[in-house]
Amino acid sequence: MRKATQLAGAVCLLVASASGMAASVFAAPPPERYLHVKVEDAKEGESVNVNLPLSIAEKILPTVNKGKLHDGHVTIGSADLDGIDVKGLLDAIRTAPDNEFVTVKQKDQDVRIAKSNGNLIVHVRCIDQDKQSDKQGNKQNVDVTIPLKVVDALFSTAKDNELNIVAALHELSDAGDALLVTVQDASQHVRVWVDSKSSSD
Amino acid sequence: MVLLGKIALGITGTMLAGVGAICSQGMIEVSVVERQPEVHHVYVIAPAMLVPIATHFIPRHDLGDASQQLRPYMPTIRAALDQLQETEDFVMVDVKDRNQHVEVQKIGGSLVIDVKDENETVHVETPVRMISSTLEQLADKESATAD
Numbered sequence: 001m002r003k004a005t006q007l008a009g010a011v012c013l014l015v016a017s018a019s020g021m022a023a024s025v026f027a028a029p030p031p032e033r034y035l036h037v038k039v040e041d042a043k044e045g046e047s048v049n050v051n052l053p054l055s056i057a058e059k060i061l062p063t064v065n066k067g068k069l070h071d072g073h074v075t076i077g078s079a080d081l082d083g084i085d086v087k088g089l090l091d092a093i094r095t096a097p098d099n100e101f102v103t104v105k106q107k108d109q110d111v112r113i114a115k116s117n118g119n120l121i122v123h124v125r126c127i128d129q130d131k132q133s134d135k136q137g138n139k140q141n142v143d144v145t146i147p148l149k150v151v152d153a154l155f156s157t158a159k160d161n162e163l164n165i166v167a168a169l170h171e172l173s174d175a176g177d178a179l180l181v182t183v184q185d186a187s188q189h190v191r192v193w194v195d196s197k198s199s200s201d
Numbered sequence: 202m203v204l205l206g207k208i209a210l211g212i213t214g215t216m217l218a219g220v221g222a223i224c225s226q227g228m229i230e231v232s233v234v235e236r237q238p239e240v241h242h243v244y245v246i247a248p249a250m251l252v253p254i255a256t257h258f259i260p261r262h263d264l265g266d267a268s269q270q271l272r273p274y275m276p277t278i279r280a281a282l283d284q285l286q287e288t289e290d291f292v293m294v295d296v297k298d299r300n301q302h303v304e305v306q307k308i309g310g311s312l313v314i315d316v317k318d319e320n321e322t323v324h325v326e327t328p329v330r331m332i333s334s335t336l337e338q339l340a341d342k343e344s345a346t347a348d
Binding site: 034047049053199 | 276277279280281283284285287288289290291292293294295296297298299
């Protein structure tokens, strides 16, 4: 009887310590998310890496009140929107199936805007006509992939002519690892992405 | 004899407490190695607490403009430094070219700047708390002159 009590006590202790460990694991804060910007210039042999924790950006932005940036919002000129119902437009995109919405093909430029897997995708291909004879590379490719949730957060303000940058950053930190922007030209390569690594390597 | 021992113990304890207080904000470390034309190595390590204390002795009229310019940015600086202290270690900026490598990192509670080129290596390490308290002191000086 005494042995059984001791065994029960040991089991209780084991369960308590295991549940304590589990609680501490579950209570651990989520890993820090970083916005990375990498610019590489192969011709000049230069590279610039900037890594910014999104939590710092979220805390800093509301404190900046200068020009069009105030309380984490950016005011855009009403002329830029020119009577466009952005929220309605976004709602239409959100509910539409994955598709290519806009395709513009010009002599020196191709633009494609599409929705794919909950992301808004913009591809721009430019060819510099003045340098077409230059075979070394005169193309510029720009790829932008933004999760639609981030775009929604960006336009989540009560005012139509404001962008909510803080809400967008918050949504970006909740989203998974994502390559947001790439720009590639003859010598330079620019990348902007979000992940949980504290360096660009 | 026992009394002398107690006095010695008291002095030693006070000294240790003083050193502990002075070092409580960490240490500033500056290392400069010049390779050309001659090899020079300058290495300075000092308690970080001395910097905000030293700002007390800067004449107010000499700081007037700097403090005034700093003050509007204090809420942003405060938010950035507070959050910086809470985040894990990370590389903020890393710039490389053919001749130079500049790196700004947050390591532990410190901001670490390393610059390396063919001729020189510079390493500066400053505790974030020290930067914060020094800037607060400077901003307060402005309000003192404004009163």
